[in-house]
Amino acid sequence: DSQGGYHRGTLQPFTYIVAIYYLIFGIVYAMGNRSMLSRQVVTSITAFISMTVVAVIVQMINKHLLVECFAASVCMLLIMFTLQSQDDMIDQGTKMLNWSSFVNRCSIKYASASDFTLLLIRIPDFKMFMKTFGGRFSNSLLRSFSDYLYNFVNLGDGFYLEDECFALMFPKDSEKVGETYRAIRKKLSENWNIGTVDTLITACFMRIDCPEDVDNADMLVDFIEQFKHREPETERLLHATDINFYDSKRRSEVENAIDKALDNRGFEVYYQPIYSSSRNKIVSCEALVRLKDEKLGFIPPQEFIPIAEENGKILKIGKYVFEEACRFIKKGVGTSLGIEYVQVNLSVVQCMQSDLVEQLLSIMDRYKVDPSSICLEVTETAAVYTPHIMEKNIKTLSDYGVKFALDDYGTGYSNMTYLLSLPFRFIKLEKEIVWECFKSEKAHIAIESTVAMIKKLNMQIVAEGIEDKHQLDTLLGMGCDFIQGYYFSKPVPEKDFIEVLKKNNTQAVTV
Incomplete structure (x- = not known):
């Protein structure tokens, strides 16, 4: 009033009715969506409700204490600082909402039965831009493209889904989807200017x-991942029906088979012999994991291993294979028949583990296995992804006596740095590369030169994929030290592998 006093009007109780309605609605909504809320969110909601209720009770009892608005302000600050962290929601490069925000938004949409339409846009040539123009240009291109996309949606409806993939969210059956697609296609038919560089951008x-x-x-995430890795098609607007649902269903079934095999020790380790040209006998073998599911039957490694690498289960699989290899060595049967060491693959994910050395040494100690009887195979891809961590792990394990082989040499990531700086004892030529030398004279000369170069570096060559006598004679003629392939045996279970050893190492191998 004119004297500065605080008075409640006759309709003031109506505000409490509204507040109680929102309070009940908030509690019911939060409980109904409990599975989508983190502990931090639940704590903030609980604090908000508790502080507000206490403030209301205090002010109702002591009308001269004006604490309701103060309590509400404190609660809003709490929400801002604990729930609305920009770094958790925004991709710093594009300034669009990130993958986590996208998944959360879609989950809420599905939970509330709200229909919506997504337009996904991917720039398949981005890695080419990165190699050609460098990181600064590429990042500027992403930022420029994301700014352009905001011409078609509100700030809260544009997302950057990583891997140069964007998503725009529209209401159900919106005509703007088609209009946006056509407008972007038209824009991309012209040169895109970044600083002083004009370039063309293609998009899917x-x-x-x-x-x-x-x-x-969950299925939406699978569809988007398939879209990211699909061969680029820039001439038309794809629909979800263009991606076979079988792929998503199959992936889910394979993931379940992996989980079941890990719980029930359902994986099996097969062994493929490796022949030594200098000793004219089998001296080593490669341990290879196999998966046979009761429902799906045999699942090829090229299918389940990439899935296991993506969901992190490859760590458990790798540990299982390494333990089985150590158990095989400890039995001594293979050793008595000429096996000097067993080769075990390390995945990219395993190479990224800073405690890899401790894990492997612990397993070898448990089975009383000499480190010199182990050879770890590392792919060139792993070396590219984790050069510093891998270098440290390889050098430490080498000091303990573990041998190392660079696998899949020549498949696209070849780099002399790895050959010169890391203590690899063996270089394995990928079978596709080996087969090329039988298709063209140029490939033959290239592989022959590669073998000669590696041998001059005092490393030994393992040629993979040898299937017949002609291939064997050719690779031996080039100077390959070891031969691996179906000519000697395909990968077989331990029992069958022992029979292969008895057959080959108790008599001279005809080469």
Whole structure:
């Protein structure tokens, strides 16, 4: 009033009715969506409700204490600092909402039965831009492209999904989806200017109507991952129906088979012999994991290993294979028949583990296995992804006596740095590379020169994929030290491998 006093009007109780309604609604909504809320969110909601209720009770009892608005302000600050962290929501490069925000938004949409349509846009040539123009140019291109996309949606409806993939969210059956696609296609037909550089950008597009095409958030994520890795098609707007649902279903079934095999020791380790040209007998073998599921039957490694690498299960699989190899060595049967060491593959994910050395040494100690009887195979891809961590792990394990082989040499990541700086004892020529030398004279000369170069570096060559006598004679003639392939045996279970050893190492191998 004119004297500065605080008075409650006759309709003031109505505000409490509204507040109670929102309070009840908030509690019910939070409980109904409990599975989507983190502990931090639940704590903040609980604090908000508790502080507000206490403030209301205090002010109702002591009308001269004006604490309701103060308590609400404190609660809003709490939410801002604990729940609305920009770094958790925004991709710093593009300034668009990130992958986590996208998944959360879609989960809420599905939970509330809200229909929506997504337009996915991917730039398949981005890695080429990165190699040609460098990181600064490429990052500027992503930022420029994301700014352009905001011409078509509100700030909260544009997302950057990593791997140079963007998503724009529209209401169900919006005509803007088609209009946006055509406008972007037209824009990309012109030169895109970044600083002083003009370049052309190509993009792939896909439309997903939710929930008609995809009825849950998990499946939506699978569809997007398949879109990211699909061969580029820049001439048309793809629809979700263009991606076979069988792929998503199969992936889910394979993931379940992996989990079941890990729980029930359902994986099996096969062994493939490695022949030594200098000693004219089998002196080593490669341990290879196999998976046979009761429902799906045999699942090839090239299918389940990439899935296991993506979901992190490859760590458990790798540990299992290494233990089985150590158990095989400890038995001594292979050793008595000429096996000097067993080769075991390390995945990219395993190479990224800083405690890899401790893990492997602990297993070898448990089985009383001499480190010199182990050879770890590392792919060139792993060396590219984790050069510093891998260098440290390799040098430490080498000091303990573990041998190392660079696998899949020549498949696209070849770099002399790895050959010169890391203590590899063996270089394995990928079978596809080996087969090329029988298709063209140029390939033959290139492989022959590669073998000569590696031998001059005092490393030994393992040629993979040898299947007949002609291939064997050719690779031996080039000077390859070891031969691996179906000519001697395909990968077989331990029992059958022992029979292969008895047959080959008790008599001279005809070469």
